[in-house]
Amino acid sequence: MNKTDIKSLDLQELTEYLESIGEKPFRAKQIYDWIHVKLVSDYDEMSNLSKTLREKLKDETELINLGVIEERISAVDGTRKYLFGLSDGNIIESVLMKYKHGNSVCISSQVGCRMGCRFCASTLDGLERNLKPSEMLDQIYRIQKITGERVSNVVVMGSGEPLDNYDNLLRFIRLLTDDNGLHISQRNITVSTCGLVPKIRALAGENLQITLALSLHAPNDQVRRELMPIARTYELKDVLEACQEYFEKTGRRLTFEYSLVKGVNDNLQEARALADLLKGHQGHVNLIPVNPIKERDYVQSDKKAIQSFKEYLERKGINVTVRREMGRDISGACGQLRRGFLSSEMKESEGKV
Ligand code: SAH
Numbered sequence: 001m002n003k004t005d006i007k008s009l010d011l012q013e014l015t016e017y018l019e020s021i022g023e024k025p026f027r028a029k030q031i032y033d034w035i036h037v038k039l040v041s042d043y044d045e046m047s048n049l050s051k052t053l054r055e056k057l058k059d060e061t062e063l064i065n066l067g068v069i070e071e072r073i074s075a076v077d078g079t080r081k082y083l084f085g086l087s088d089g090n091i092i093e094s095v096l097m098k099y100k101h102g103n104s105v106c107i108s109s110q111v112g113c114r115m116g117c118r119f120c121a122s123t124l125d126g127l128e129r130n131l132k133p134s135e136m137l138d139q140i141y142r143i144q145k146i147t148g149e150r151v152s153n154v155v156v157m158g159s160g161e162p163l164d165n166y167d168n169l170l171r172f173i174r175l176l177t178d179d180n181g182l183h184i185s186q187r188n189i190t191v192s193t194c195g196l197v198p199k200i201r202a203l204a205g206e207n208l209q210i211t212l213a214l215s216l217h218a219p220n221d222q223v224r225r226e227l228m229p230i231a232r233t234y235e236l237k238d239v240l241e242a243c244q245e246y247f248e249k250t251g252r253r254l255t256f257e258y259s260l261v262k263g264v265n266d267n268l269q270e271a272r273a274l275a276d277l278l279k280g281h282q283g284h285v286n287l288i289p290v291n292p293i294k295e296r297d298y299v300q301s302d303k304k305a306i307q308s309f310k311e312y313l314e315r316k317g318i319n320v321t322v323r324r325e326m327g328r329d330i331s332g333a334c335g336q337l338r339r340g341f342l343s344s345e346m347k348e349s350e351g352k353v
Contacts, residue, residue, distance in 0.1 A: 003062040007035055007134035008171060011180050021060065023053065029180070031057075036181035039141045041065040062087075064134035066142050070341065072330040079327030082143065083341055086111070086135060090128060093338045094139040094158060097326045102152030102188075107139040109169060110160025115194050116229040117215070119259060121293045121339050122159035130165040133172040140176070154184060157192040157213070159338065163199035173210060186210050192257065197234045200242035204249040212246050213255040213286070214239065218265050219273035226264065240281065247282050254283035259290045260301040260309065271309045275316035284319040291325075 009017060015028035027049070034046045043054040043063060057063075066084035069091060073080050080096040095106040111128035113120070136156075144151045154176065156162045162169045169191065177186050186209040193200065194215045203212065218224035224231035243254050256278065260266045278285070287310060289300045301309070306322060313320045331340060 005064060005132055005134050006061040007064050007137060008132055032180055039145045064138055066138045074327035074330045076329050077326055081327060081330050083338060091338055096143050103149055104153035104155060105140050105143050105151050106155045106158050107136055108158035108160050109156050109162040109165050113160050115161045118227050119290050119296060119298045124295055130168055133168050133175060136172040137175055153188045155190045161194055162191050163193045163196045166199055194228055194230045195234055195239040197238050197242045200246055204246040211252055213257055214243055216256045216258050219270050219277050223265050256283050256285045257288060258285055259288040260306055261290045262299040262301045266301040266305050266309055268312055271312040275313055275318060278318060285313060286321055286323055288323045
């Protein structure tokens with residue numbers, strides 16, 4: 001029998017669940033508070049519950065907790081990278097970045113990914129499975145608990161395509177922003193997508209105030225298709241129309257992510273095409289010097305090319321920043337830590353045979 005995933009229930013559902021097992025409804029608020037505010041990882045820490053109730057909950061529910069497999073702390077900027085173990089043996093990674101405006105956590109939304117972006121390490125072995133809302137939440141809960149510092153911003157930019165795990169993502173956002181829980185402001189949450197048009201349109205209708213980031217990476221369909229297989233399914237024109245709908249319905253400006261790959265999308269002709277493409281769109285461009293992965297031969301653009309690309313966009317009145325690389329001393333971004341770990345495990349087990 002599948003046990004109830006208690007950390008994925010909202011307060012209303014938890015109340016109904018407790019009633020269904022013959023408990024008083026006020027217990028729900030107490031338990032919700034232990035899970036989502038005090039962030040405890042064991043029913044035995046819930047000291048205002050009777051032992052009988054704690055035992056009953058242990059029998060009938062699953063309290064999802066991630067185990068820390070590895071923690072790396074950057075000596076350069078205090079960035080921390082975590083490898084977390086899930087109860088089925090899968091492994092995911094999350095990152096804590098420290099900024100002046102607060103602590104930001106980058107979480108994974110899936111184990112692996114099926115979008116196939118050419119430069120991305122998370123997708124090399126395809127999708128393993130979706131993460132549950134509780135598994136997304138617990139990346140933040142564990143990090144806040146370990147550091148003892150409040151997490152104020154969350155970016156869903158780790159492994160996985162969040163809009164390919166839509167229902168769980170929405171439930172996660174509602175739990176994370178619930179004022180009975182950690183109560184992180186919707187405006188401090190960013191969801192990054194490779195551009196699943198129907199899902200962007202659906203998200204526009206959810207009455208949320210989160211920031212949507214679109215992985216653009218090219219100024220036209222031809223270059224985009226080279227880098228991102230999803231561009232064969234959705235044309236840029238339709239992706240940008242969906243983004244415009246998101247802006248109109250929510251009033252939230254978009255972020256356009258553009259990873260600069262030497263000789264592929266980084267010359268001034270492309271900067272010009274990008275400026276034209278984004279004319280009339282409310283948003284901000286985030287240039288990301290591509291993080292080379294060993295399985296592909298993409299190379300980071302030269303500093304000079306990045307600067308010229310940026311200056312060109314600025315001259316065209318586009319709001320643009322170059323993403324600062326965080327935690328460079330503790331292994332690359334975007335699924336590379338997990339991948340490094342899995343392949344070293346594999347080598348080890350091969351060695352044993
Ligand atoms: N699936 C989501 C989240 C992916 S990760 C999406 O596609 O947006 C967040 C961003 O990092 C995306 O823009 C992604 O394209 C980019 N990215 C992935 N691997 C990268 C790499 N090796 N170098 C630079 N950017 C990368």
